[in-house]
Amino acid sequence: xxxxxxxxxxxxxxxxxxxxxxxxxxxxxxxxxxxxxxxxxxxxxxxxxxxxxxxxxxxxxxxxxxxxxxxxxxxxxxxxxxxxxxxxxxxxxxxxxxxxxxxxxxxxxxxxxxxxxxxxxxxxxxxxxxxxxxxxxxxxxxxxxxxxxxxxxxxxxxxxxxxxxxxxxxxxxxxxxxxxxxxxxxxxxxxxxxxxxxxxxxx
Amino acid sequence: xxxxxxxxxxxxxxxxxxxxxxxxxxxxxxxxxxxxxxxxxxxxxxxxxxxxxxxxxxxxxxxxxxxxxxxxxxxxxxxxxxxxxxxxxxxxxxxxxxxxxxxxxxxxxxxxxxxxxxxxxxxxxxxxxxxxxxxxxxxxxxxxxxxxxxxxxxxxxxxxxxxxxxxxxxxxxxxxxxxxxxxxxxxxxxxxxxxxxxxxxxx
Amino acid sequence: xxxxxxxxxxxxxxxxxxxxxxxxxxxxxxxxxxxxxxxxxxxxxxxxxxxxxxxxxxxxxxxxxxxxxxxxxxxxxxxxxxxxxxxxxxxxxxxxxxxxxxxxxxxxxxxxxxxxxxxxxxxxxxxxxxxxxxxxxxxxxxxxxxxxxxxxxxxxxxxxxxxxxxxxxxxxxxxxxxxxxxxxxxxxxxxxxxxxxxxxxxx
Amino acid sequence: xxxxxxxxxxxxxxxxxxxxxxxxxxxxxxxxxxxxxxxxxxxxxxxxxxxxxxxxxxxxxxxxxxxxxxxxxxxxxxxxxxxxxxxxxxxxxxxxxxxxxxxxxxxxxxxxxxxxxxxxxxxxxxxxxxxxxxxxxxxxxxxxxxxxxxxxxxxxxxxxxxxxxxxxxxxxxxxxxxxxxxxxxxxxxxxxxxxxxxxxxxx
DNA sequence: CATGAATGAGGGTTCATTCAT
DNA sequence: TATGAATGAACCCTCATTCAT
Numbered sequence: 001x002x003x004x005x006x007x008x009x010x011x012x013x014x015x016x017x018x019x020x021x022x023x024x025x026x027x028x029x030x031x032x033x034x035x036x037x038x039x040x041x042x043x044x045x046x047x048x049x050x051x052x053x054x055x056x057x058x059x060x061x062x063x064x065x066x067x068x069x070x071x072x073x074x075x076x077x078x079x080x081x082x083x084x085x086x087x088x089x090x091x092x093x094x095x096x097x098x099x100x101x102x103x104x105x106x107x108x109x110x111x112x113x114x115x116x117x118x119x120x121x122x123x124x125x126x127x128x129x130x131x132x133x134x135x136x137x138x139x140x141x142x143x144x145x146x147x148x149x150x151x152x153x154x155x156x157x158x159x160x161x162x163x164x165x166x167x168x169x170x171x172x173x174x175x176x177x178x179x180x181x182x183x184x185x186x187x188x189x190x191x192x193x194x195x196x197x198x199x200x201x202x203x
Numbered sequence: 204x205x206x207x208x209x210x211x212x213x214x215x216x217x218x219x220x221x222x223x224x225x226x227x228x229x230x231x232x233x234x235x236x237x238x239x240x241x242x243x244x245x246x247x248x249x250x251x252x253x254x255x256x257x258x259x260x261x262x263x264x265x266x267x268x269x270x271x272x273x274x275x276x277x278x279x280x281x282x283x284x285x286x287x288x289x290x291x292x293x294x295x296x297x298x299x300x301x302x303x304x305x306x307x308x309x310x311x312x313x314x315x316x317x318x319x320x321x322x323x324x325x326x327x328x329x330x331x332x333x334x335x336x337x338x339x340x341x342x343x344x345x346x347x348x349x350x351x352x353x354x355x356x357x358x359x360x361x362x363x364x365x366x367x368x369x370x371x372x373x374x375x376x377x378x379x380x381x382x383x384x385x386x387x388x389x390x391x392x393x394x395x396x397x398x399x400x401x402x403x404x405x406x
Numbered sequence: 407x408x409x410x411x412x413x414x415x416x417x418x419x420x421x422x423x424x425x426x427x428x429x430x431x432x433x434x435x436x437x438x439x440x441x442x443x444x445x446x447x448x449x450x451x452x453x454x455x456x457x458x459x460x461x462x463x464x465x466x467x468x469x470x471x472x473x474x475x476x477x478x479x480x481x482x483x484x485x486x487x488x489x490x491x492x493x494x495x496x497x498x499x500x501x502x503x504x505x506x507x508x509x510x511x512x513x514x515x516x517x518x519x520x521x522x523x524x525x526x527x528x529x530x531x532x533x534x535x536x537x538x539x540x541x542x543x544x545x546x547x548x549x550x551x552x553x554x555x556x557x558x559x560x561x562x563x564x565x566x567x568x569x570x571x572x573x574x575x576x577x578x579x580x581x582x583x584x585x586x587x588x589x590x591x592x593x594x595x596x597x598x599x600x601x602x603x604x605x606x607x608x609x
Numbered sequence: 610x611x612x613x614x615x616x617x618x619x620x621x622x623x624x625x626x627x628x629x630x631x632x633x634x635x636x637x638x639x640x641x642x643x644x645x646x647x648x649x650x651x652x653x654x655x656x657x658x659x660x661x662x663x664x665x666x667x668x669x670x671x672x673x674x675x676x677x678x679x680x681x682x683x684x685x686x687x688x689x690x691x692x693x694x695x696x697x698x699x700x701x702x703x704x705x706x707x708x709x710x711x712x713x714x715x716x717x718x719x720x721x722x723x724x725x726x727x728x729x730x731x732x733x734x735x736x737x738x739x740x741x742x743x744x745x746x747x748x749x750x751x752x753x754x755x756x757x758x759x760x761x762x763x764x765x766x767x768x769x770x771x772x773x774x775x776x777x778x779x780x781x782x783x784x785x786x787x788x789x790x791x792x793x794x795x796x797x798x799x800x801x802x803x804x805x806x807x808x809x810x811x812x
Numbered sequence: 813c814a815t816g817a818a819t820g821a822g823g824g825t826t827c828a829t830t831c832a833t
Numbered sequence: 834t835a836t837g838a839a840t841g842a843a844c845c846c847t848c849a850t851t852c853a854t
Contacts, residue, residue, distance in 0.1 A: 004816095004854095008817080024313070024314060029845080030846080031844090039817095039818075039819090041819095041820085041846080042818075042819065042820070042847075043819070046816075050845080050846080051844095051846090110310055111227060146371050147362060147365075147378060147381060150365040150371065151382070153357075154357030154358045155354045155358060157357055158354065158356050159357065162349060162352075165316060167327075168347075168349050175350060178347075182354050182388075185388040185389060186358075186388060186389070232826080232828080233828060234827080243835065243836045244828085244837075245830075245836060246835050248828095248829075253828075253829080254828065255828095410833095410838070411838075414839095430720060432635040435822080435824080436825085437822095437823090437824090445839075446839065446840050447825085447840095447841080448825080448839075448840065449838070449839050452839075456824075458824095513719055550777075552776050553784060553787060556768040557764045557767065559763075560764045561760045561763045561764055561767075561795075562763070563763055563767060564760065564762050564764075565759040568755060568756075568759040571722060574753075574755050584752070584753075584756060591791075591795060592791050592794060592795070613813085617813095638847080638849080639850085640848080648815090649814065649815045650816075650849085650850085651814075651815060651816065651817095651850085651852080652815070654850075654851085655814075659849075659850080660849065661849095
């Protein structure tokens with residue numbers, strides 16, 4: 001009972017994710033998903049109360065899962081620069097392992113972000129927390145943490161986006177060192193670093 | 204006729220842009236736009252052959268207009284680093300002047316980018332061209348130009364996105380110096396620069 | 407414009423009323439109505455925002471129209487017994503002229519009555535008002551006006567219902583004198599009437 | 610099995626009756642009923658072959674049960690006027706004891722009456738038989754028995770309906786004497802009664 | 813007996829688009 | 834040009850019913 005239900009649910013999620021990414025959410029009908037899974041339309045409603053809810057759950061799982069993974073990654077390191085690097089590498093590995101999920105996240109974020117509640121695990125907050133802490137502890141140059149977070153995330157996400165559109169062919173994992181180095185430069189050395197490095201970004 | 208037609212068309216575009224950004228493209232009906240302009244539904248078809256076409260024209264105008272503006276900006280400077288800075292400042296100024304347009308571009312890009320033909324003016328190509336040329340001429344550290352383009356653009360675009368969601372309050376113009384500085388760091392010094400700067404990004 | 411719209415609306419109402427009575431409201435689809443009018447399904451929504459609203463408007467028009475007619479009828483007479491008689495005769499005439507409307511009212515009342523707002527014209531209130539006034543002015547035997555209203559209305563409505571089911575063949579108009587006489591008996595003589603008549607109903 | 614089956618069936622009927630009255634038959638799904646009883650949807654089909662059948666059996670049981678009760682009541686008395694009074698009192702007592710059943714009967718009658726076959730016990734026929742016999746035996750004024758039946762029944766049913774809608778607060782039992790008195794007046798004295806009473810209704 | 817996943821027809825409704833006026 | 838009635842396909846969803854477990 002639970003077994004068959006679970007399996008069906010997983011197949012629905014996989015099919016929905018793929019179709020949403022391939023055709024867009026609005027262009028993908030509940031019937032398309034059902035047909036892809038080999039089910040009738042009505043059957044989907046045993047597993048999800050509505051299409052909106054299906055989209056939201058897919059988004060939420062990926063969104064929160066990513067945040068938790070990033071936080072886990074950050075927790076494995078003690079210095080800010082190493083934390084960032086771990087997160088960058090981790091993200092790249094996740095992307096290569098399941099790019100569909102990230103393309104979906106990228107695709108629907110504008111519609112779903114407003115449903116994200118303050119208490120939820122949130123990758124943006126995860127990154128921001130590492131950066132803000134690094135600034136406070138003097139390992140990262142002081143600056144507006146939101147701006148720096150935006151820049152660091154944009155770096156990564158736009159690279160992933162370029163991959164989606166075929167502008168970049170290499171796997172993200174191969175680019176991880178370069179992305180990490182770019183992050184390092186943007187973050188700059190904190191006050192506790194030895195002098196002589198590049199000046200910080202203030203903003 | 205042309206005069207009144209032009210004016211009507213401008214009002215349609217303005218209303219459509221606003222509604223598309225506020226509610227999403229699919230959630231905005233032809234009737235919503237017509238009502239916002241004070242027209243009946245059928246009347247819109249005097250000006251645009253279809254909703255898809257309206258979206259595409261809006262996208263294309265903004266997309267090509269941005270590319271042309273960026274190229275114009277780049278042409279005002281002779282050194283790569285100055286070109287980049289001019290483009291960053293120019294983009295920020297444009298964003299502050301008409302953020303709706305950029306939000307629209309950000310919103311619909313995933314659906315429209317595939318319609319962009321090679322010959323069209325393209326902001327990504329504009330940025331990439333400046334970067335590639337800077338590399339060839341030794342003003343920018345050699346690296347994969349696509350990767351560097353992605354990183355530079357991501358920097359800017361994600362910051363703009365953060366603004367959209369209220370994470371960042373300052374106008375983009377105020378952030379332009381910081382964004383330009385970040386770009387400079389990512390691009391690194393070329394082989395013709397004096398030694399002692401940070402190492403280049405290779406990727 | 408208005409002309410064609412009005413005409414279509416009238417045809418929709420007539421078809422809907424007939425189908426609702428023939429098959430029941432829930433068993434009648436929007437498509438059935440559209441087909442009966444020779445329209446496509448979507449076209450109905452230019453005239454009515456929803457099926458529920460169509461039902462409600464039909465009910466409301468009939469309900470309020472009946473109330474107004476009854477009040478008009480009552481206003482033509484000065485003595486309570488004559489008022490009642492006028493209302494009974496009037497109702498019977500209306501029924502014979504448009505039995506579909508009354509069958510519809512009878513059919514959907516249980517679902518629509520809760521939407522009736524206190525301020526609305528209401529046939530029950532109209533009848534009750536005449537009865538209550540007759541009691542106050544001593545022309546009708548004092549009793550619980552709600553109970554008496556129920557009895558008087560039930561008299562009439564159940565007769566109409568019997569007609570619907572074919573138990574009674576004669577037109578309501580032919581039965582009006584008998585119905586009026588029955589009402590008279592139920593209402594009884596007021597304190598101002600001469601003695602010797604039947605005793606009043608107290609309840 | 611029979612024992613548990615019987616109990617389950619009773620719980621299903623009680624839940625169905627309540628939900629049908631509260632929400633309407635069409636608005637009440639098989640799932641609502643199942644959930645109210647603590648069963649799964651499919652399980653109901655062990656007890657009833659279809660929803661229509663469930664509705665019909667509920668109606669039939671109440672309809673025939675009422676007829677039988679009325680006939681039993683009528684059989685306890687020998688004079689027509691006493692018979693009517695007994696039926697009125699009996700109906701009122703039944704209503705107060707199980708108003709849900711009568712509300713259900715009132716609610717679904719328009720849809721179910723056409724399934725009533727001539728041979729079935731039928732409260733309308735029961736009442737009509739008493740009235741017709743009373744006329745034949747000279748205890749009730751001669752008139753169209755169907756009309757008189759309609760009037761008598763309407764008297765009672767509309768009062769019950771008013772109770773449903775809160776227009777009348779007292780229990781039906783308390784109103785029984787008034788209702789009986791009203792019936793007496795409508796029926797009038799037969800030819801065997803002493804002179805001087807009110808004239809008969811002819812119709 | 814009971815479960816709950818699945819069916820599939822049908823529900824009301826929306827919407828881009830057309831066209832007579 | 835502009836209107837708004839009309840189209841018709843497609844949408845998401847509900848629901849009575851069936852059936853393997």
